[in-house]
Amino acid sequence: MATDSWALAVDEQESTTKTIGNLRIMEAGDANSRQIDDDGDKSDEEEKEDRATQSLLNKLIRSNVVNNTNQVEVLQRDPNSPLYSVKTFEELRLKPQLLKGVYEMGFNRPSKIQENALPMMLAEPPQNLIAQSQSGTGKTAAFVLAMLSHVDPSLKWPQCLCISPTYELALQTGKVIEQMGKFYPEVKLAYAVRGHKMERGIKIKEQIVIGTPGTVLDWCIKLKLIDPKKIKVFVLDEADVMIATQGHQDQSIRIQRMLPKGCQMLLFSATFEDSVWKFAERVVPDPNIIKLKREEETLDTIKQYYVLCNSKEDKFNALCNIYGAITIAQAMIFCHTRKTANWLAGQLSKEGHQVALLSGEMAVEQRAAVIERFRDGKEKVLITTNVCARGIDVEQVSVVINFDLPLDKDGNPDNETYLHRIGRTGRFGKRGLAVNMVDSQRSMEILKTYERHFNKKIARLDTHDLDEIEKIAN
Structure with a gap:
């Protein structure tokens, strides 16, 4: 039975492979890895959902049958x-x-x-x-x-x-x-x-x-x-x-x-x-x-909050205050761009947090390895772009943080992605917590759109009040 390592990607790459033994994991610096824009953002084409990759990642995540x-x-x-x-x-x-x-x-x-x-x-x-x-x-x-x-x-x-x-x-x-x-x-x-x-x-x-x-x-x-x-x-x-x-x-x-x-x-x-x-x-x-x-996807088991911030540094400080006040098993943090995700991962690492970073330019094997480590609890925080918004079920995730609110490719509120993102918590009948970082009037308008769409109140959270943060965890 075959025990060879995985191919780099799907059938397009397979056709160039001479023998199974030549398959290798693509290193981040490979010349043939995906092109990254100067600011570290992904193009629209790259952001397209890759169903095969999602399906594979799900298979790797699921060590047991989901109840x-x-x-x-x-x-x-x-x-x-x-x-x-x-x-x-x-x-x-x-x-x-x-x-x-x-x-x-x-x-x-x-x-x-x-x-x-x-x-x-x-x-x-x-x-x-x-x-x-x-x-x-x-x-x-x-x-x-x-x-x-x-x-x-x-x-x-x-x-x-x-x-x-x-x-x-x-x-x-x-x-x-x-x-x-x-x-x-x-x-x-x-x-x-x-x-x-x-x-x-x-x-x-x-x-x-x-x-x-x-x-x-x-x-x-x-x-x-x-x-x-x-x-x-x-x-x-x-x-x-x-x-x-x-x-x-x-x-x-x-x-x-x-x-x-x-x-x-x-x-x-x-x-x-x-x-x-x-x-x-x-x-x-x-x-x-x-x-x-299919049961209607519900947000009934998820408490939703928003935090007012002026900058990404402000958001980071709010994040640190949340972590300082409540016990979090595992958290997923969503960023709009790879550039922000990379910055945030660096900042949290400096604070001593065990951080995993997941983004679209990684080969599927690299993504699988990151998710497996997160599932096994080796890292407590998974920072990701939209690549992971769908289909990733990790039972221990108790908090989802939208460092950036989800938008579609035209910059409009993306209700479906919002549901998928915060739905990473509150899984399997457990209670979950979703915190949205709002850094502008436009962000607030987007948040209000989510409130209206899902008919769920999203309450303000003052991250400078540690007592208030402790209350939301109970």
């Missing part, structure tokens, strides 16, 4: 078929070596999506499935368990095929296969990724193949390493990320068309916009559908 309170809605293909869910893994009658692997990974009982998806995925005859699942819901473990359950280890050819949008995401899924299959060594795994050079005509003997769409297609058609007609289970993971690249979408459909009629099709996506639905319907015939009933 998700969202309800599951199940739409079944055949209304006459007995629909059931499971509350324990024993009910699934798994092979003992797989059950042992499941427990070794720390799964004590199925998550909500696993309760409903696993009986469908393990049913005979096989049932197709389209499932919506956020990061941390245990969906990767679910489809990995399905693949491992359907494999016949005595047959030395690929029987399960899983495609992911990027090299890094493929390796993350591969790690789950390795962990869950720890006590099932007869089942082998191959990575179909660029740089993994294979000789034409040599048949793959591994039973499970995981890779990116372009390379999997090459292995099936050009190199004839895989006989697609022998595939029993086809998994298309991160469909919403996949279709962001037109080439991936076309390649995935071409792969699906080569598979046998009885092949089980499983498709997963975190979001289900119209474009994802259309794609899913083309790839998965006669599916069962599992959707998460």
Whole structure:
């Protein structure tokens, strides 16, 4: 099984990689790293959300399944078929070596999506499935368990095929296969990724193949390493990320068309916009559908305050006063530009705070390492630009500070980003605290916009009054 380091980025970079062994982490000073404007700000193009990167970072952050309170809605293909869910893994009658692997990974009982998806995925005859699942819901473990359950280890050819949008995401899924299959060594795994050079005509003997769409297609058609007609289970993971690249979408459909009629099709996506639905319907015939009933994102558990300041130095002093008065487990601080984030990180470090800095010019591996250290509590403060506003769930975060209020690319109030930012706290039913730094009349107008939009009062906080700061923490 592959143990190589990650690729620098997504498939564009993969195409230039000669061998997997040549993959390396991009150093900050690399000539080919992203260009930075003179003032350290990112261009609009660079600020675009990178779904693949966000998905990867989420996988790295989530060491355990998140306790998700969202309800599951199940739409079944055949209304006459007995629909059931499971509350324990024993009910699934798994092979003992797989059950042992499941427990070794720390799964004590199925998550909500696993309760409903696993009986469908393990049913005979096989049932197709389209499932919506956020990061941390245990969906990767679910489809990995399905693949491992359907494999016949005595047959030395690929029987399960899983495609992911990027090299890094493929390796993350591969790690789950390795962990869950720890006590099932007869089942082998191959990575179909660029740089993994294979000789034409040599048949793959591994039973499970995981890779990116372009390379999997090459292995099936050009190199004839895989006989697609022998595939029993086809998994298309991160469909919403996949279709962001037109080439991936076309390649995935071409792969699906080569598979046998009885092949089980499983498709997963975190979001289900119209474009994802259309794609899913083309790839998965006669599916069962599992959707998460999304709860309204609420700010009820988050206390919101603002602090009046005259300058960034003023903001920094207010920050120090907050830290001096209350006990903070971990905090995330959002800045508008990399330049401000770098300055603030330096100032807090001088004050003796353990600070982690996260920004968009960092390679994905560097970002992953920073987040992992923060998640593990090695740093108590994470300073970041918008790159981290979405999808980062760290249970210990008790305070979010908007050092700069979030704006869209036209400089207008960005309600959605505000919600995502302060939503980093108050997670998992815990109470949270959000503090907004206001340094101008324009900032105050923006803050009032957030108040009106969310219909939540944002109270003023005097950071010179230590008693008042202590009160807000209680």
